[in-house]
Amino acid sequence: MPSTVAPGPKITLDGKFFHFTAGQTVLEIARENGIKIPSLCYHRKTGPCATCRVCVVEVEKMRGLQASCSLPASDGMVVKTHSKQITEARKCVVELMLVNGQHNCMSCERNGSCELQDAAYELGIEAPSYIVNDPVEPLDDSAEMVALDRRKCIKCGRCIAACNNVVVNEVLELGKRGSQARIICNDDLKMGESSCVQCGECAQMCPVGAIIDKKSRGKGRSFATEKVNTTCPYCGVGCQIALHVDRQANRVVRITGREVAPNDGMLCVKGRYGYEFHASHNRLTHPMIRKNGKHVRVSWEDALDYAAERIKGIVDKHGPDVFSALGSGRITNENNYAIAKFTRAVIGTNNIDHCARTCHAPTVAGLATAFGSGAATNSIDEILEAHVLFVIGSNMTEAHPVVSYYVKRAAKSGATLIVCDPRKIDLAHWASLYVQHRVGTDVPFLNGLIHEIFKNGWQNETFLRNCTENPDDIRKWVEDYPVEKASEICGVPVEMMRKVARALGTAKNVSIIYCLGITEHICGTDNVNTIANLQMVLGHLGKRGGGVNPLRGQNNVQGACDMGALPNVHHNYQSVNDPRVAEKMARDWGVPSVPTKPGYMLPTMLHKAQDGGTKVLFCVGDNTVQTEPNMAKTIKEIQALEFFVVVDIFQNLTTQYADVILPDVCFNEDDGTYSNLERRVQRLRKAVEPPGEARPTWWIVQQLAQRLGVDLRFTSAQAVWEDMRRTSTAMAGITYSRIEKIGIQWPCPTLEHPGTPILHLDGKFTRGKGLFCRTDYRQQAEPPDSEYPLILSTGRRLWHYHTGTQTRNSVGLEAMFPEELLEISEADAGRLGIKTGDMVAATSRRGSITLKAWVTDRSPLGLCWTSFHFFEACGNVLTIDAYDNVTKTPEYKACAIKVTKVADGTSPKALIARQARP
Amino acid sequence: MNAIASLDSDIIAVLKGYPDATQDQLIPILQDVQARLGYLPREAILKISDHCSLPVGRVYSVATFYNQFRFRAPGRNHVQVCRGTACHVKGSLSTLDTIRDHLEIDNEQTTHDGEFSLEVVACVGACGLAPVLCVNGNVHGSAAPDTVRKTLSSYRAKEKSHAATR
């Protein structure tokens, strides 16, 4: 809006005045003000590279045409963006591009969404005026998800900048030069054989049809599909995506990243390409009841009547506490709230929990004790502002890829990246300091750092004095952990510990990022508290670019906690045993009372099945059998239940034990919200019709409640959200209409509140002052011995998610990672006569699995690693049912195993190495 | 197996001369490796990338930007065809085409038997003799299509008789 009084520099574009901020380019100002200038090499995310010259403009007092994308505006500059001369120059550029490639718009994927085509159209180019017939090479179709068609490449360089500087996967480059120049992957490998992780950023950034989403070919171009904005159904980053929907086929045919927070258009291979599962033939489509040991199809009426009658019968006879329910980190906020309310208001017990128990419960507990709020303190994009990034127990390039792009970008532009992990994970390659501590020695390692920080006077005294409750305690407690002693326990050289302490202690700003390597131990809550201790000593809390930032695992595990799918709190962490809260809930829910005794945690629910303490389990989206440790034991417990209801979207190991199976809808078949790892509540939208008779969980809960005599008034996802909001605290200000375009970060207590990107601002903690907690080293529950000499740690892989139901029912992911691998160090493998590709048996005291070996320097001596994605060889057959003493989170990261060779390998080593990247 | 091992040790020997190398030393390193091995094998690109902490693609991109680097082992006889202006005027293109057809390889390739490798070069400074062909550094002038086959066979023959006497 031009205004004559506002100060600051001005520029004239096509005769009109515009204000701008110093540093802006002419192109940026034009774009901001709706003046169209084509740009083929420039993109906001990759910046100017000034090669194509299609963006030229005329500038008074400057000779020749100027590339506006790289021309900084100056006060008083007078610019023409359109003239005959400009048009001629642009025409010449575009014609040259057209004749130098083979641009067949008719059958091009990008027809209608191609920037070259748009430019040609606007310039009125009908057909290029001459033809160059250079030989061109065939399509590179070797990768599963991304196809590279060099015939259409205009060598704008955007993909290269995107791959190297935006997602920092560092695959693409320009080979040769001049007319011979071409896009290459690594040292000119086929894309499918290169180190490309198929994130698809290059495809999204390519202005033409040269890099395309392979699976979308021929499935409908941009003008033929409807775009539905929603949230990625995989990890807790909560990337914003646009589904390209073919209405007629009732299918998603393509996904693109939306250029808004938190992902700014970037996605990972699962988020961009793992979508076909919604339309899989394997989906559950109708209710089923077990009759004579077999699951038979029944109507919804029959299934619901039966379930309600059985639940009522058992609860009436034995009391409400024999009922337990599991919400899920994979379903919406609304559905988690619905189940929690059903459990509390209709059944009358607090026995509600979900899979955060198996991952970040120690975070919720530990950070709530230390700070008063159990969630990440800062936002994802602030990673770019940290001076030091301290990453511990997070294999983020696989489990939270988009966060890893930010971290790698920060490291590349000068931040000090410290990576601590027993495994030499991919991120270690970008680190300034890589620390390989022993599994489960986080407490002594971190206490050693704190000791060293105090010893050198690097602690933030002001913060300690003003913002924490017991600063003298921590100083005293860590006296037991001089680096020399800590080093002996954690195996990190003293010199390295000193270096890390110095980097942390002398930094302007430190962001601590951690994940399940911290929480999934018998000392998980202690580990979290030690991290909180460290950051309070450093004092980088309550400000931009700092904080304690746990990476929540699943798409909505933050939300499931926020919604009170936990045995001790209602939604927004309102304690069940606070009488005022109980009274408020009872009044609002229109029930005589709500239970005030905290319910069972997940392991306890299962535990109690064996002695009849738990008789009914209502389980939504969990696949308990495959995700809990010690699978044999879990199966026994589930078999001991009297009545077991499962709501899910696929058959899985758990559904086979169900008395009733109810088909749920998936992420794009209903409305709702997810909360991501930075506490941002984001919308989910219905894009397709659900298969068969699948119904949303809130509907199922409403129907069951009705049959038990209570009308919960759940009529839509939005109605459920509004129901929650009435008694909400931290989310009372968040409505669907407010998060229409972009999500809001809680706390957001009122409709006027903008949301809270940073918690504990200026060191004013939610609980008042920060609390240091004492932590001491404890050995893992099952240390290796002569019979089971190796340690097994488990986790997640880039190509798969959870128990594989979604990723293994999508096209291409399974092709890239078709079977489970056991990672083992060269030394251990050598001793056992194992080569990469050999079939090995991994055995613990609880069971045995057979899988392929991958001998790798990722694993240190004595440590093996695998995931739980494949039911055929699931790590949880081996893992131990030993739990964190505070939160009952299992020690997935350490149990004792032995490994023996079963058979020599048959598939080539290269194939496995390729499968195993990144 | 041994060949690979010695390749590796050659590369490592070069890299030893560049401790803490950065992007700035990339070209000298590439030149040193090529001087030692005659070309830049894939292993070298990978090792250099690791050593300098640069993406593989970056190293390869820099190497291919300059014409001085070769990526395949040279043949026992290295054939250079001049495509400078004087030679062009005297018909060096058909000379080149003849050689390509005869050896069944393209620019920067090596025949399967490892006998010949082909490189297109700019003026070699013998314009008076155009069109010019160099084999192992020996200049052959007036290299018209009908004579080049014979020139090349003479090298093959030389190589054969040499082998026979061994």
Ligand code: SF4
């Ligand atoms: S898909 Fe991602 S990793 Fe692969 S080349 Fe493109 S940007 Fe790079």
Ligand code: SF4
């Ligand atoms: S592939 Fe696309 S983005 Fe990459 S240089 Fe070619 S046209 Fe540009």
Ligand code: SF4
């Ligand atoms: S990083 Fe996570 S949220 Fe983003 S696309 Fe991948 S799985 Fe989805």
Ligand code: FES
């Ligand atoms: S967009 Fe400005 S030079 Fe390409």
Ligand code: FES
């Ligand atoms: S042009 Fe060929 S030798 Fe000079």
